[in-house]
Amino acid sequence: MSDDRRGRPGSAGRATLSPNPPPMTDATPPREQWGSKFGLILAMAGNAVGLGNFLRFPRQAVDNGGGTFMIPYFIAFLLVGIPLMWIEWGVGRHGGLRGHGSTPGMFESLWKHPVAKYLGVLGLFMPIVVLIYYCYIESWTLAWTFFSATGATRGLDQAGMQAFFGSYVDLQDGTTHGFWVPFLFFLVTVSVNFWVVSRGLSAGIEKLAKIGMPILFVFALLLVVRVLTLDPVTITLADGTTTTQGPLDGLNFMYTPDWAALANPKVWLAATGQIFFTLSVGMGSLQAYASYLTRRDDIALSGIATAATNETAEVVLGGSLAIPAVVTFFGVAGATAIAGQGSFNLGFVSMPLVFNQLPGGAVAATLAGIMWFGLLFFAGITSSVSMATPALAFVEENFGWPRRRSALTLGVIVVLLGLLHIVYNTRGFLDEWDYWAGTFGLVILALVETILFVWVFGPDNMWRELHEGAAWRIPSFYKAVMTWVTPLFLLVMMVWWTVQEAIPTLLMKGVPAEHVPVKWASRGVMLAILAFELWLIRAAWAKKRRLAGAAREVA
Amino acid sequence: MTTGALVFMLAAWAFVLGLTTWAFRRLLRSEPSREHLPPPGSIP
Numbered sequence: 001m002s003d004d005r006r007g008r009p010g011s012a013g014r015a016t017l018s019p020n021p022p023p024m025t026d027a028t029p030p031r032e033q034w035g036s037k038f039g040l041i042l043a044m045a046g047n048a049v050g051l052g053n054f055l056r057f058p059r060q061a062v063d064n065g066g067g068t069f070m071i072p073y074f075i076a077f078l079l080v081g082i083p084l085m086w087i088e089w090g091v092g093r094h095g096g097l098r099g100h101g102s103t104p105g106m107f108e109s110l111w112k113h114p115v116a117k118y119l120g121v122l123g124l125f126m127p128i129v130v131l132i133y134y135c136y137i138e139s140w141t142l143a144w145t146f147f148s149a150t151g152a153t154r155g156l157d158q159a160g161m162q163a164f165f166g167s168y169v170d171l172q173d174g175t176t177h178g179f180w181v182p183f184l185f186f187l188v189t190v191s192v193n194f195w196v197v198s199r200g201l202s203a204g205i206e207k208l209a210k211i212g213m214p215i216l217f218v219f220a221l222l223l224v225v226r227v228l229t230l231d232p233v234t235i236t237l238a239d240g241t242t243t244t245q246g247p248l249d250g251l252n253f254m255y256t257p258d259w260a261a262l263a264n265p266k267v268w269l270a271a272t273g274q275i276f277f278t279l280s281v282g283m284g285s286l287q288a289y290a291s292y293l294t295r296r297d298d299i300a301l302s303g304i305a306t307a308a309t310n311e312t313a314e315v316v317l318g319g320s321l322a323i324p325a326v327v328t329f330f331g332v333a334g335a336t337a338i339a340g341q342g343s344f345n346l347g348f349v350s351m352p353l354v355f356n357q358l359p360g361g362a363v364a365a366t367l368a369g370i371m372w373f374g375l376l377f378f379a380g381i382t383s384s385v386s387m388a389t390p391a392l393a394f395v396e397e398n399f400g401w402p403r404r405r406s407a408l409t410l411g412v413i414v415v416l417l418g419l420l421h422i423v424y425n426t427r428g429f430l431d432e433w434d435y436w437a438g439t440f441g442l443v444i445l446a447l448v449e450t451i452l453f454v455w456v457f458g459p460d461n462m463w464r465e466l467h468e469g470a471a472w473r474i475p476s477f478y479k480a481v482m483t484w485v486t487p488l489f490l491l492v493m494m495v496w497w498t499v500q501e502a503i504p505t506l507l508m509k510g511v512p513a514e515h516v517p518v519k520w521a522s523r524g525v526m527l528a529i530l531a532f533e534l535w536l537i538r539a540a541w542a543k544k545r546r547l548a549g550a551a552r553e554v555a
Numbered sequence: 556m557t558t559g560a561l562v563f564m565l566a567a568w569a570f571v572l573g574l575t576t577w578a579f580r581r582l583l584r585s586e587p588s589r590e591h592l593p594p595p596g597s598i599p
Contacts, residue, residue, distance in 0.1 A: 037582065067560065070567060248556040255560040255567070298585060305578035311571040471585030 031096070031397075033292050035202035041305050042209040044289055046382025048280045048310035049216065051137065054376060055343040057274060057314050058322040062339035064270045067257035072271035076489070077311065080272055083478065083486040084281040084446055085307045089299040090465045091453050092290025101291045101393025103284050103449070104537045110457045117537055119452075122445040123284030124390055124533045129437035129526060130283065131387035132414050133430050136421045137344075138380035139182070139189035141373050143168065144348060146185075148369025153352045154362060161349045170426045182422050187415065193381060194411035197388045198404045201292055205385050212378040219375040220317040223368065226358070227325045233357075235331055245331050250324030253332050269496055272489060273439075278314050279307055282442030285386035287449075288393055298471040313379075321372075322346055325354045347376065398540035420525065428515045432522040435505055440497060447490040450482075459483045 034040040061069045095106025103123025107116040147153050156164060167176035196204045232246030261267055276282060290299065326335040326346065338350045355368040391410055395401045401409075421430045454462050463479050508516060 041579075041582070067563060070563070074567070074570070251564055252556040252560045255564040256557060257563065298582065301578055301582045301585065304574065305582050308571060308575035308578050312575045315571050316568050471582055 031099070031101070031292060032201040033294070035206050037297075037302075039202070039206040039210055040289075040293075041302060041309070042213045043206050043382070043386070044286065044302070044306040045309040045313075046209040046213050047285055047289060047386035048278065048306060048383075049213070049313045050278075050280065050379050050383035051134075051141070051343075051347075051376055052274075052277045053310065053314040053318040053379060054220075054321060055347045056277060057318045059339045059343045059346055060270055060274045061254055061319065062323060062336055064267045065258050065261045066253045067255045068259075068261040068267055069271055070255065071257055071262060072268040073274060076268075076272040076275040077307070079481060079485050080489045081275040081279050081281070082304065082307050083482045084276075084450070085279060085286070085303040086300065086466055086474070086478075087450055087453050087462075087482065087486075088281055088286040089290040089293075089303045090462060091449055092287035093293045093295075093297070093299055093468075094453075094465050095287065096291025096293060097295055099397065101288055101397055102390040103287060103445075104394070104540075105397070106287060106291070107449070107452055110452045116452070117541060118534060119448055121530065121533050121537060122441065122448060123287060124394060124537075125530050126282070126437050126441045126445060127284045127288075127387035127390050128410075128533075129433050129441075129529060131384055132417045133421050133433050133438075134380065134384050134387065135190050135193060135414055136186055136418050136425075136430070138193075138377065138384055139186040140168070140344075140348065141376040141380055142189050143181070143185040144352070145370055145373040145377055148352070148355075148366060148373055151362065151366060153369070154356065154365060156352075156356070158349070158353060161353055162345075165344075165348050171423060172426075183419070186418055186422060189381075190411055190415050190418065193384050193388065194407045194414075196381070196385050197392060198407035200403055205389070208385060209382055212382050216375045216378040216382075217313070217317070219371040219378075220313070220321065223371050223375070224317055224320045226368065227321055227328075230325070230328050231359075233328050235329065235334075237331060237333065243331055245328055247324035247328050249332065250327030250335070251320065253327060253335075254319055254323055265496070269493055272493055276442055276446070277439075279310055280383065280386070282444075282446035282449075283387065284390045284445065288389040289386060291393065294469075296469040298469050300466055300470040300474050301472040304472075322351060326350050329354050329357055347372075394536070394540070398536075398543065417525065417529075420522075424518050424522070427518040428511065429518050429522045432519050433526060435501075436523075436526060440502055443490060443494045443497065447487065447494060450487050450490060454483050454487065 034043070061073075091103075091106050091110065095101070095103075095109050098105070098109045100106045100109060102120065104117040104120030106123070107120040110116070144153075153161060153164060164176050167173045168182060171179045171182070196208050198204065199207075228247050228251075230247050232244045232249075234242055234244045236242050280286060293299065323335060326338055330338060330350070338346055351372055352369060355365040355372070358364040358368055388407070388410060392403065392406045395406045395409075396403060421433075424430075457465075459479060459482075462482070463474075466474060504510075508519060511519060
C-alpha cells in the first residue's frame with residue numbers, strides 16, 4: 001500500500017489525519033489504514049450485513065409471531081445492539097492505537113493482567129471457526145447464482161427443488177449433482193475471499209465493500225419492488241379450501257403485534273439474539289476493522305451509521321422480501337411451516353419456487369434468481385473477509401508475516417477444514433460449530449469485552465475513549481445503559497441459553513446415534529483450533545519478552 | 556393490510572431510514588479536528 005493511501009494529512013475525505021503510534025516490535029510491519037471514511041463505513045456495514053439479514057431475520061420473525069417479534073427487536077437494538085457496536089469500535093481503536101489488531105492484545109491493553117491475552121483467544125477462535133463454515137454456506141449462494149443463470153432449477157416443483165438442494169448438501173446423494181460440484185464452488189469461494197484479503201485493507205476489503213454493497217442494495221431494492229407489486233394469488237390450502245393472498249398479507253403478518261405474546265421471554269431472547277447476529281457483534285471482526293482507526297477518527301457516529309445501515313438492509317429490505325413473497329404463494333400458514341424447516345429451506349428451496357411462478361416466465365425467474373443469490377453472495381463475502389482479518393492481523397503483528405503469506409496459509413487451512421463440513425454436513429458437523437462458535441460463543445465474547453471495557457477499564461475511561469475524535473456526543477444516559485443494562489441483558493441471555501440450549505446441546509439430546517461420533521469429532525477439531533490459538537498467543541508473548549529483553553541489553 | 560400494521564411498518568421503516576440518513580449526513584459533514592477531543596494522555 002502506498003503512503004498516499006495511508007491517510008495523508010489534509011487529504012479530502014480521508015478517514016485518518018495522523019499516523020498510528022509505532023508498532024510494538026521491530027518485526028511488525030507498519031499498520032495499514034482505511035482509505036476513506038465512506039469506505040470504512042461501507043466495509044463495517046458489509047461486515048454486519050450478511051446472510052442473516054435476508055435469511056435468518058425473516059425466519060426468526062415468522063417463528064416468533066411476526067409483529068410481536070419486532071417490538072423487543074427494536075428495544076434490543078437500542079439497549080444492546082448500539083452499545084455493543086460502540087464497545088467493539090472502542091475496544092478495537094484503543095487496541096489498534098497500541099499496535100494490536102486482534103483481541104489478545106486489545107484485552108491486555110485494557111486489563112494489565114496475564115490472563116487478559118488468553119481471554120482474547122475468543123476473538124481469534126470465533127471468527128476463524130465461523131469463517132470456515134460460513135465460506136461453505138457462502139459457496140451455496142455462488143452455486144445457486146450459477147444454477148439460476150443456467151436455468152438448472154427452472155420448472156422444478158417443491159419436491160424437485162427439495163431434492164435438488166438435498167443432493168447438493170449431501171455428497172452421498174448424487175441424483176442431481178456430482179459429488180465434486182460442492183467442492184468446486186467452495187474452492188472458488190475461498191479463493192475469491194483470500195484473494196481479496198491478500199490485497200490488504202484499502203485495496204482489498206474496502207474496494208470489495210465499495211463494489212459489493214451498492215450491488216447488494218440495488219439487487220435487494222429491485223427484488224423488493226418486484227415482490228411488493230405482485231398480484232394476489234389464489235391458493236388451495238391443505239384442507240381443500242382456497243384463499244387469496246398477496247404481498248401485503250405478508251407485511252401485515254410481519255407488523256401485527258400480539259401484545260399478549262410479549263410476556264413470553266422466548267420472544268425477547270430471540271429478538272436480542274437476532275440483533276446480536278445481525279450486527280456481527282461478539283465476533284472479533286468489528287474490533288479488528290476498528291483497530292485501523294486513529295485517535296482523530298470518529299467512532300460514536302460511525303458506530304450508529306454502521307448499525308443503522310445494517311438495520312435498513314434487514315428491516316426494510318430483508319423484511320420485505322422472503323416473507324411477503326412466500327406468503328403470496330404459500331399463505332401465512334405455509335410460510336410459517338416453511339420457516340419452521342429452517343432459513344436455508346426458505347432461501348434455497350422456497351424462494352426459487354416463488355421465482356418460478358413469477359409473471360414473465362423464464363426471463364423473470366432467471367433474473368430474480370441471479371439477483372437473490374447474487375445479493376446473498378455479496379452479503380456473505382463482505383462478512384467473511386472481515387472474519388479473516390483478526391487472525392491475519394495477529395500473525396502479521398506478532399510473527400512479522402507478510403499479508404500474502406498469512407492470507408495464503410489461512411486460505412489453505414480454511415479449505416482443508418472446510419472439506420470436513422462438506423463431507424459431514426448432513427451428519428451434524430457444521431451444526432456443532434454453528435452453535436458453539438457462531439451462537440453461544442458470541443455472547444461469551446460480548447460479555448467478556450463489555451466487562452473489560454466498561455467495568456475493568458472504567459466507565460469514565462470508556463466514555464472518554466468513545467468521544468476521542470467524535471463527530472457527535474453520545475447521549476449521556478447511554479453511559480448508564482452501557483454500564484448496567486447491556487451487561488445485564490447479556491448475562492440474562494447467556495444464562496437462559498445455557499439452561500435452555502447449551503446443556504441439552506452439550507449432552508446431545510435428541511441426536512441420532514449415528515451422528516454422535518461425527519459431532520464428537522467436530523468438537524475435537526474445534527478444541528484443537530482453540531488449543532493451537534492459545535499456544536500461538538503464548539508463543540507471541542514469549543517472543544515479545546525476548547525482544548524486549550534484547551532491547552534492554554542493547555540499551 | 557390493517558391500518559395498525561401499516562402504521563407500525565411505516566414507523567419501523569422511518570426509524571431505520573431516518574437514523575441511517577441522519578448518521579451519514581452528519582458524519583460526512585463533520586470535521587473531526589473541531590470535535591470533542593479529550594486532552595492527550597487522558598485515556599490510559
